[in-house]
Amino acid sequence: MTIKSILAGTALVFALSTQAFAAKTDLTLGVALEPPHLDPTAGAAAAIDEIVYANIFEGLTRIGPNGTVEPALAESWSLSDDELVYTFNLHDGVTFHDGTSLDAGDVVFSLDRARAEDSTNAQKALFAAIDTVEAVDDLTVMVTLKQPSGSFLYNMGWGDAVIVAPETAETNKENPVGTGPFRFDSWAKGSSVSIVRNPDYWGDQVALEKAMFRFISDPAAATASLLAGDVQAFPNFPAPEAVPQFEADPRFAVVIGSTEGETILSTNNGKPPFDKLEVRQAIAHAIDRQAIIDGAMFGQGTPIGSHFAPHHPAYVELVETYPYDPERAKELLAEAGFPDGIKATIKLPPPSYARRGGEIVAAQLREVGIDLEIIPVEWAQWLDQVFKAKDYDLTIVSHTEPNDIGIYARDDYYFQYRNPEFNDVMAKLDATAGEEERYALMRQAQEILANDAVNGFMFQLAKTGIWDADIEGLWENSPVQANDLTEVRWTN
Missing domain, CATH: 3.10.105.10 (Dipeptide-binding Protein; Domain 3)
Known part of the structure; x- marks a missing residue:
């Protein structure tokens, strides 16, 4: 064997190993229930938010993994001395997945739509304290309350309060269009929903290129799918009787949290x-x-x-x-x-x-x-x-x-x-x-x-999470109904 062929073989092995490592940018998660649709502003099912919250759709604020209120589409806000007027400053350069720009008008539309008399929002009470919503300019929104509300910023972090565009609001059930770091890709009814990385995201790019949510309600099937590698993570594992088996298997991480x-x-x-x-x-x-x-x-x-x-x-x-x-x-x-x-x-x-x-x-x-x-x-x-x-x-x-x-x-x-x-x-x-x-x-x-x-x-x-030991970034606890993938990555 010549030096040239050895070097060529080494290069091929290196290339293949690099490709194998690079391929670890997709993830298949198991979820127990298939959502009735994919619009969090028009349904009460937790299964909706478990797919779209923080992944496809975003609100003015968001609830973080420890349950605290964090900035989202609003980079900052201020509150008047009488605690009645919130002024939200929106991030500049945010676009929806269809390429249209997010501006204050979209926020006005979303909040007015959610609290309207004919609203189909399952959590309409979240918006009851709002008196008026006004666009001060393209990136500034002023929300005036009827009375002080200590939970207002938290309420704006629910999935029911995400910001949608008037052009796509009526079709979000089947083709969700948000501002998040992932875009909707496909829905195989009865089987799975797939999302892909949004290359035009206004914030930090996520590590995953693609994620699939597979619907597996049967506990025995959930166990088998993890063991076979058909799914790499089950954030809310439905078979607690099988937990000791996974705790004894070094291929998996078992994380017991609260909900x-x-x-x-x-x-x-x-x-x-x-x-x-x-x-x-x-x-x-x-x-x-x-x-x-x-x-x-x-x-x-x-x-x-x-x-x-x-x-x-x-x-x-x-x-x-x-x-x-x-x-x-x-x-x-x-x-x-x-x-x-x-x-x-x-x-x-x-x-x-x-x-x-x-x-x-x-x-x-x-x-x-x-x-x-x-x-x-x-x-x-x-x-x-x-x-x-x-x-x-x-x-x-x-x-x-x-x-x-x-x-x-x-x-x-x-x-x-x-x-x-x-x-x-x-x-x-x-x-x-x-x-x-x-x-x-x-x-x-x-x-x-x-x-x-x-x-x-x-x-x-309890929140029983089981996933591949080489995955990091999934939430230990569930302060909201979410499988937030924004920090998820493979470590190996």
């Missing part, structure tokens, strides 16, 4: 017999939270007694408001006029916490005389029947929106819970800026919900 997911036995408070406090109290006493966590989640989860995350500094421990007490549950049913028990239905969406948890809950309630017919539903059915039409008795769902205790003040919300005292507390909270004063109101709100047994408060959903 904003209050997992609850949602109750139709507007439908007999669940409109009776004693019936809801009976359900609360019939639930053995730890048994549900152990049986459905293999020990991963934290018991809760109200709709609030245990990691929040304003959290109140209220689990013992209604301790597990089947005999007391039977007494309460009799006091409510149902000595012979109740027959009802429970609609269970696809996530394993719901399907597995529902079986356990049904068995627990059966012990006290509440006989549940289990009805499995797909996610789209759940949204239509339960969330929109309020056609249900009981259901199980994890509410993963951040700091969302205010949903209980919405008269048209699917719980159909109405309590003027709670609404007053929420109104005061929205008008309060001081941290300690806000925390005191949050504690008061938690206690009202617990005493009213509005829902069966079960546990805070």
